[in-house]
Amino acid sequence: MEFHILCDPKDIARYVFVPGDHDRAKKIAAHLDNARFISNSRGYHVYSGTVAGIPMTVCSTGMGGPQVAIGIEELGHMGANTFIRVGSCGTLQDDIRVGDVIIPNGVYRAGATAIRYLPVAFPAAPHFSMLTALVGAARRLEIPVHVGVGWAGDAFYAEGDPNLMVKLKKAGVKAMEMESDTLFIVSNFRGWRSGAIFACDGNAGEIKPEWGEAAFRQAEENEILIAIEAMKQIALADREASRAAATTQEKA
């Protein structure tokens, strides 16, 4: 048994959604077929079910790098190797609004946990197959998304360096959140695949405004739909690849 996610490894699927928020884990599970509650310890709310007959798991990570690293490491011990973070974020850009959906193609490593795995020079980037699956799923579902670089750090309430923020805005940083740096780096280190998608809950000048709540909740639902469609496509492509490999082996 793992130290923190307490369950039978057989209950964990290869394909896992890792939202930060426990409530969002429940919302994602509501989209799975035959979803069952697996575990609830140390803030890791775990559900497993199926999508198009393919086993999938959802696990909340909680906030910040340390919990994300422990979460995906233990899920990995139990057989998971493909992760989509379904998160929320703020933004630095004036053209991004509350309720927009953002898919990161790289993340500024302001968090410290991932430095224990790989030097800060290592790019925190999603696996390219996950990135293209997410963007492809959004197109198929006709949900507009922004694709660009994000920022992930440890301290929600710490005073940021205003000069750096001006520079990062200029450099096109779209999303601000707290988990994807760790997710991407630990995944690369372990040879796993990961991607991320965020529902934006603020504007360039405002953090989580109350008036934006309804738009944010719609975006949250949209990102869940995109993430599930993307994971399904990844799983189907894996199945196709393993069938092709088996056929090649038979012939040989």
Next chain:
Amino acid sequence: MEFHIRCDPKDIARYAFVPGSHDRAKKIAAHFDNPRLVSDSRGYLVYTGTVEGIPMTVSSTGMGGPTTAICIEELGHMGADTFIRVGSSGTLQEYVDCGDVIISTGTYRDGGTANAYLPLEFPAVPNFEVTTALVQAAHKLGLKVHTGLGSAGDAFYAPRDPSKRELLKQSGIVSGEMESDTLYIVAALRGWRAGALYANDGTSKETKPVWGEEAFRQGEENSILIAIEAMKTIALADGAKKA
């Protein structure tokens, strides 16, 4: 007039290929319609021509961060905003052979120049639109490519740290070269689009083996074809006016 690339800004197109090698700049220009030599100073060999009527430029950058940063900054001053590096690379991975083409999805920042632009924490990643165009161009041309992360550093002949090499290999780093870190970071800060692909000229054990030369040259030609097809697609999506 710029300090190093000496030409009339009107001679620089919005769409620029930036190989390291001067000879490769010439080879890329040979694929243009009506290519003309625009400038040859400080190692920046610059040609401009058209591809299906769309103006395009190629400039060699030379090797390493400093000369790459100056190159794209000056091209940018003259109106370029979309860059594809058509480079060569070595590899850390056994499954990559001499002559294979690798499309970059992100770069380990082992070089120093980009630090003058954005902190090391900023991810050196290509523009998604450019990367997608490269992958789709390869698919359309029926050319097999690898996609993955690479490492870019400043010192070709400096002693290599075997444990770091092993760490990067284990973490999925495919290619090793010297320019894409700078290209991506400068482009990010300036709001430009950049991507990169490499013809691989080694194996995980050997640097530029003589026996691999012929395969590498085929890979180089393939990388040029992919880059030109991708740039054309990007330009058409931009609604580029034909010359």
